[in-house]
Amino acid sequence: MKQKTDLTLPEWAFLDADYQTGNALTGRDILLHVRTHTILEFISIDDNMIQLSGEVKRMHFTYTNKYGLGENYVVAIHYSLESDFTGLDYVIQKAIAFFKEWMTWMDKTIETEDNSKIN
Numbered sequence: 001m002k003q004k005t006d007l008t009l010p011e012w013a014f015l016d017a018d019y020q021t022g023n024a025l026t027g028r029d030i031l032l033h034v035r036t037h038t039i040l041e042f043i044s045i046d047d048n049m050i051q052l053s054g055e056v057k058r059m060h061f062t063y064t065n066k067y068g069l070g071e072n073y074v075v076a077i078h079y080s081l082e083s084d085f086t087g088l089d090y091v092i093q094k095a096i097a098f099f100k101e102w103m104t105w106m107d108k109t110i111e112t113e114d115n116s117k118i119n
Contacts, residue, residue: 009034012098030078031099033091038080040095045072052076057088061096066107075099 013032017024029042043050045060052058058076065071075092082088 011035012095015039029099031095033095036080036082036088036091038082038088038091038095039078040092041076041078042099043074043076045074057092059089059092059096063100063103065103066111071103073099 011034013034015025015030015032031040031042032038033040052074056076058074060072060074062070062072075096077088077092080088080091
């Protein structure tokens with residue numbers, strides 16, 4: 001008997017543009033909130049910070065890495081079906097929480113890879 005495939009989409013998905021012509025999103029962290037069709041980009045704040053236009057909805061936050069150091073980011077909305085971005089604060093807060101969890105997971109993954117190379 002054939003098993004049914006669950007086609008439920010996750011709440012969050014990272015966008016990937018890695019094709020035969022190259023990766024158009026190299027070095028960028030772009031997240032899709034599937035339920036609201038909102039596209040958000042996470043940008044590390046440093047001396048080379050890009051300038052965002054005034055009408056871009058954004059929020060600043062800090063991620064504390066495994067060493068206890070704060071890394072400053074801004075999350076910007078590229079697109080949403082919501083015409084009034086002010087109603088998206090809840091989605092942005094959830095996106096930041098998801099991104100922080102992902103960063104923590106990435107820190108642990110890198111640490112595991114580094115330790116396996118040492119052994």
